[in-house]
Amino acid sequence: xxxxxxxxxxxxxxxxxxxxxxxxxxxxxxxxxxxxxxxxxxxxxxxxxxxxxxxxxxxxxxxxxxxxxxxxxxxxxxxxxxxxxxxxxxxxxxxxxxxxxxxxxxxxxxxxxxxxxxxxxxxxxxxxxxxxxxxxxxxxxxxxxxxxxxxxxxxxxxxxxxxxxxxxxxxxxxxxxxxxxxxxxxxxxxxxxxxxxxxxxxxxxxxxxxxxxxxxxxxxxxxxxxxxxxxxxxxxxxxxxxxxxxxxxxxxxxxxxxxxxxxxxxxxxxxxxxxxxxxxxxxxxxxxxxxxxxxxxxxxxxxxxxxxxxxxxxxxxxxxxxxxxxxxxxxxxxxxxxxxxxxxxxxxxxxxxxxxxxxxxxxxxxxxxxxxxxxxxxxxxxxxxxxxxxxxxxxxxxxxxxxxxxxxxxxxxxx
Numbered sequence: 559x560x561x562x563x564x565x566x567x568x569x570x571x572x573x574x575x576x577x578x579x580x581x582x583x584x585x586x587x588x589x590x591x592x593x594x595x596x597x598x599x600x601x602x603x604x605x606x607x608x609x610x611x612x613x614x615x616x617x618x619x620x621x622x623x624x625x626x627x628x629x630x631x632x633x634x635x636x637x638x639x640x641x642x643x644x645x646x647x648x649x650x651x652x653x654x655x656x657x658x659x660x661x662x663x664x665x666x667x668x669x670x671x672x673x674x675x676x677x678x679x680x681x682x683x684x685x686x687x688x689x690x691x692x693x694x695x696x697x698x699x700x701x702x703x704x705x706x707x708x709x710x711x712x713x714x715x716x717x718x719x720x721x722x723x724x725x726x727x728x729x730x731x732x733x734x735x736x737x738x739x740x741x742x743x744x745x746x747x748x749x750x751x752x753x754x755x756x757x758x759x760x761x762x763x764x765x766x767x768x769x770x771x772x773x774x775x776x777x778x779x780x781x782x783x784x785x786x787x788x789x790x791x792x793x794x795x796x797x798x799x800x801x802x803x804x805x806x807x808x809x810x811x812x813x814x815x816x817x818x819x820x821x822x823x824x825x826x827x828x829x830x831x832x833x834x835x836x837x838x839x840x841x842x843x844x845x846x847x848x849x850x851x852x853x854x855x856x857x858x859x860x861x862x863x864x865x866x867x868x869x870x871x872x873x874x875x876x877x878x879x880x881x882x883x884x885x886x887x888x889x890x891x892x893x894x895x896x897x898x899x900x901x902x903x904x905x906x907x908x909x910x911x912x913x914x915x916x917x918x919x920x921x922x923x924x925x926x927x928x929x930x931x932x933x934x935x936x937x938x939x940x941x942x943x944x945x946x947x948x949x950x951x952x953x954x955x956x957x958x959x960x961x962x963x964x965x966x967x968x969x970x971x972x973x
Contacts, residue, residue: 559667561959563952566659570951573599573639573655574647583644583942588617588682588693589721596639600654600679607662609677615731616702616722618694619679623661625966627672631743633966634676634925635660635958638683638694638917645684646944652932653748654679656955660962671966673743680917687712687721689774689824689842689880695917699924700736704729739924744892744965747918748930748958750946754937755910762950763957764908765896766929770846771853771885772915777804777864780874783829783837798827798836800871807863808843811856818847818856819913848885848911883919892928892965899960905953914939928961930954 576596577586586592597619604611609621622632637653657677664675678694685691688710696702707719707729719729756764781795805822812820821844828838843860847853861877868875893909900907910931918927932954935945 559663559669559959561659561663561952561955563948565662566655566951566955567948569603569655569658570647570651570948573651577641579644581644581942584641584647585643585645586639586641587687588640589687589718589725589727593640594725597679600639600658603655603658604661604677607658608665609661614697614735615728616694616697616735617681617725617727618698618735621658621661621677623664623675625671625673625675630673632674632676632741633743633746633962634678634921635746635748635962636678636680637747637749638680640682640684640686642684642686642940644942645940646938646942648750648932648934648944648946649752649939650683650749652750652946652951652954656748656951656958659955660959663959669963671963673966675962675966683917685881688718689776691774691881691915692883692917692920693718695920697732697735698737699920701920702732704732707732737924742925744889744926744928745918745921745924746892746928746930746958746961746965747916748932748954749916750934750939750944751931752914752934752937752939753910754934756908756931756933757935757937759906759908761906761908762933762953763900763905764910764931765893765900766888766912766931767893767909768848768885768887769912769914769916769919769929770848771850772844772846772881772883773853773857773879774881775843775845775857775860776878776880777801777841777843778876778878779804779839779868780876781837781872782835784835786833786835789835794835795872796835797839797873800868800873801825801839801841803867803871804864805841807867808860811859811863812845815847815852815856817849818845818852820845820856842880846913846915850885853885883915886919886922886927888918888922888928889926892926892961895961895964896928896930896957898964899957902960903953903956905957930958930961
């Protein structure tokens with residue numbers, strides 16, 4: 559069975575036209591009209607692939623093809639279609655559309671398989687709107703409560719629950735969406751690499767051996783807003799200069815670790831006036847490493863650094879943890895199936911760790927998992943210039959198809 563490269567490429571472009579912004583990229587945030595338009599298109603594609611389409615109460619979308627085996631489980635695969643602000647058209651969307659292409663190819667060839675096959679389109683993987691990523695997959699593993707949905711808000715003060723309600727979802731039914739891991743055979747995600755390893759290896763497709771742990775923090779520094787002209791330097795409690803010293807220390811400390819990375823990505827200044835000493839600063843910290851012990855050690859160092867610097871400057875500080883994801887290892891038998899598919903398609907076998915977080919991290923708490931990577935031009939992602947070629951995407955879809963067929967028939971060995 560061969561996937562249809564032309565159809566896949568056309569669908570990438572069609573979906574990529576939804577949510578275009580003035581900067582030339584895509585902004586498709588959760589619980590918005592742009593996301594609804596994209597979901598409606600995905601539902602149409604699922605129906606064209608003869609899938610049974612359902613949606614849960616947080617907006618996760620599912621398309622199922624029934625298996626023919628007895629005592630069957632579900633091979634789950636998919637990704638997301640939300641974006642960061644001014645993002646690209648391949649992040650997440652490539653995984654969803656290749657999954658649909660796999661299903662449509664199976665339907666066109668009247669293929670049979672033991673297990674049920676289900677595509678999942680996760681809600682709010684990026685976390686761009688509510689600064690708390692992977693809402694959909696977190697809900698599927700039971701990590702969200704109604705209270706959390708009622709209290710987590712975007713920069714305009716709209717809570718997740720309120721945003722959900724606008725599009726017909728019910729926060730009070732969050733408990734109904736959790737999946738039973740016993741019902742799953744495995745989970746497989748395809749994603750652009752968002753790095754340069756596959757380019758350096760001169761190959762189109764690879765797979766991940768594991769995914770880094772992630773910690774997101776929000777740090778608030780409070781001083782005293784005052785007149786910029788009448789307040790002597792030695793009497794100031796400038797929240798911004800204190801935050802600047804902390805941010806510089808974060809960079810310095812992160813550089814002492816062999817593979818850890820740390821990024822301050824958002825910064826809010828209040829009152830934000832040209833002639834007012836800043837009284838309050840909030841900034842986010844995104845830090846990642848494959849070693850969770852080292853990652854927690856670094857976060858503790860940052861807590862101590864914040865305390866030391868603010869105490870020295872007469873400032874106050876508060877730190878909130880926005881998100882915590884443990885590092886995971888992908889599953890050996892899934893990786894063996896991926897290697898077999900790569901060899902079948904005469905592709906180089908390349909494996910690498912993932913420095914980016916994906917929904918597969920959460921699914922690993924329920925079932926065996928695998929992660930396919932597609933070569934990304936110049937490693938660029940979260941940017942309008944993000945690009946994966948049609949032929950590379952087709953290679954990835956073919957590897958996924960061949961792998962899914964293997965996984966859906968492995969009952970005796972792994973039950």
